[in-house]
Amino acid sequence: MLISEFAKATGLPVDTIRFYIAKGLLKPDRGLKGGSNPFQLFTPEEVTVARMIRLQQTLGYTLGEIRALNDEYRAGAHSPERTLEVLQLQIERLQHRKAALDAALTFLHGKVEWIRSGRTGPAPQMEDDQR
Amino acid sequence: MLISEFAKATGLPVDTIRFYIAKGLLKPDRGLKGGSNPFQLFTPEEVTVARMIRLQQTLGYTLGEIRALNDEYRAGAHSPERTLEVLQLQIERLQHRKAALDAALTFLHGKVEWIRSGRTGPAPQMEDDQR
DNA sequence: TATAAGTGTGGAGTGTACTCCATGGTAAAG
DNA sequence: CTTTACCATGGAGTACACTCCACACTTATA
Structure with a gap:
């Protein structure tokens, strides 16, 4: 799905999603569309990841800590x-x-x-x- | 108790306590000592207030919201x-x-x-x- | 009485997490 | 082919919650 659909699915503003991508918390694939700046494609799994991020935030983790944890999880x-x-x-x-x-x-x-x-x-x- | 003792009792840095006072979250009395800038005196009840503030923070409230809630409570x-x-x-x-x-x-x-x-x-x- | 330790005030600086905007490219609809 | 909508990037700005001085004054200690 595209970023705007992902935004709807997660309830996060598009800007925040891009911010998370910049921070390495989300790593969408690049599709074929978009030419030089290919559009980012999100999976339903990443919706769950995004919700998990929000939960971890409410637990007091910083985005840096969440990233470390999730990276380890992926690894x-x-x-x-x-x-x-x-x-x-x-x-x-x-x-x-x-x-x-x-x-x-x-x-x-x-x-x-x-x-x-x-x-x-x-x-x-x-x-x-x-x- | 004086601010440094209050800091020990709550586990908060002195600067943070003063910050909370400036924000209106804590309202210690002024004692007789300290001359022109009288020393602030804290009660054991305020230790509980401080702990409550920390808890409310972990629940996602901003200091402004916490202040509003506590003010209403006091009122x-x-x-x-x-x-x-x-x-x-x-x-x-x-x-x-x-x-x-x-x-x-x-x-x-x-x-x-x-x-x-x-x-x-x-x-x-x-x-x-x-x- | 010198000196260290504690206190108050005001203001500057920092880290985190967004949020907004300008610019430019791409896609879909008519 | 034009208009409208969507996308990416980079950078500036903001809100919040501290955190760190510098300075002046007071108190406790030797």
């Missing part, structure tokens, strides 16, 4: 062991993130309870999650 | 209803975030399974979470 694409390792790493980070989120939810629920019960006792504190 | 500090409303809002956003995280985890686990079973069938795709 080991033919080694199931390595691929699984990278996936496992991602999963662990997500779970760590989820734990922090749960801690925050516990804190907020605790605070709600504390207020409902007339603010008796000390206000709930939040633990340091030293991300 | 309704004497109205339990409003306070509970704001807390409820925070809780909902966190839960929404958690749902997106769970979707990503499902995707990753699915991918692990897909690889383990010899990449039979189509590769798992990730849904759009339109955050």
Whole structure:
């Protein structure tokens, strides 16, 4: 698909997509159309890659870190062991993130309870999650 | 406590704390010491506020949005209803975030399974979470 | 009382992630 | 063949969140 269709599929602005390509996060093929500056062609797999990038961003990774991770992932694409390792790493980070989120939810629920019960006792504190 | 102790308690650099104060995210009192530029004094409650700020940041909020939320929270500090409303809002956003995280985890686990079973069938795709 | 350490203020500089624009080439529709 | 839409490239500009001074003043220490 062409860049505008890719933009629709991912919800990303065309400029952002080009920015990601410049940063090495996406590597579309070049088609036959476009003459001297051939048009870039995107696969449906790259749509998933793009969504993964957005997710990783929400996890606090910089585009540089995401690129490194994804490059490593691609490099080991033919080694199931390595691929699984990278996936496992991602999963662990997500779970760590989820734990922090749960801690925050516990804190907020605790605070709600504390207020409902007339603010008796000390206000709930939040633990340091030293991300 | 003084700013350097607050820095230790929160793990934030002194410069960042001052930056947050300038942005209106933290509002320490002024003590008697310090002459013309009185020293700022922080309470243990503000340590929790600072941790909450960091958490909100990891959820993708800008400092401006965090400030707005916290200001509203403080504004309704004497109205339990409003306070509970704001807390409820925070809780909902966190839960929404958690749902997106769970979707990503499902995707990753699915991918692990897909690889383990010899990449039979189509590769798992990730849904759009339109955050 | 000298001196080191801590504090406040103002402003400049940095890295990240876009976002916008001008220019020029290519493609599809009528 | 012209008009309209789409594409690529390069570079400038922007918003955000710090981060790093320089300077002046205050406090604690020897």
